[in-house]
Amino acid sequence: MSKIKEFLIPFAGLKLGKHNFEYQINNKFFESFDFNEFQDADVKVSLVFDKKSSMLELSFKHKGTVNVPCDLTGEDFDLPIKGKMNLIVRFGDEFNNDNEELLILPHGEFELDVMQYIYEMIVLSVPQKRIHTGIKDGTLQSDVLDKLAELTVKEQKEESTNEEDIDPRWDKLKKLLTDK
Template identity: 50%
Template sequence: MRELKEFTIPFVGLKLGQHSFHFEIANTFFEHFEYDEFNTARINLTALLDKKTTLLEFTLSYDGIVNVPCDITNEAFDQEVSGSYHFVVKFGETFNDENEDLLIIPHGSYEVNIQQYIYESIILSLPSRFIHPGIEDGSLQSDILDKLEELSPKQLKDTAEEGAELDPRWDELKKLLTDK
């Protein structure tokens, strides 16, 4: 996958200490990763780089809104997304990104691309199911919700109240429990 240049941070000219980088993440960022679950995305991300003599420490902090369809009704709504992620960049013989919290880049590198870490931290902070807040508080009126309610299985108590008789064999078995 090709790297997006705006997420490549050149660290060779930076002094030791903390440096802050700000990014605005939009839907085009997720389209680059072929992730099309969002209608729109507006996320503000701050990458705090703490440059030390032998390593780089990154802390990604983000918050914003993604517009997603509800998994139950397919109604679009704004889902808040926020979180942070911390990882370390060290220098070694070869490039190695097998560890999720440690990135090893070759000696002599002068920049690091953090797009994969941004993508993974945002996606993993999302809930596994998107449920419209109107469903939880009962304020959403939808034809789909009405149909789901209509087709939902009725409780056994409802059928007993309507006069439907239970199988008489169960009554005989219940007598065995009381005939000790």
């Protein structure tokens, strides 16, 4: 992954206080991470960067859509996503990002790359099970759903005919088990 200048924030030149940054994320952003689970992405990220004398506070928010295949039908659809994340940056002797909410930068650092944090925030906001919104409200028309409905009806018919063909002697044997 290469550093993209757009995501580098040179905080050494910023005044104390809050600063706002806006990013428009698309598929090209995810290609730099070799991440290809999304067919398309359109996500707006806003970052409030609060510079204080001894630390930095970052507040990320995102909202948009990612185009993913439905887990049930396999059809692509736009999945709405949104989320937020906070990050505190302190200064210390050496770089440390072991904690997901706290980043420690060496004292000599003058810029911060927020690309990795935006990537993780967006990817983690996508649910594990992706179901087309048309399935939930019943408006999706699909060949896969039609075939599934056809097979379900066929299976129900087979079960009802199997119940009618049961030998009456089995019923008497089952009654022996329940009479104990």
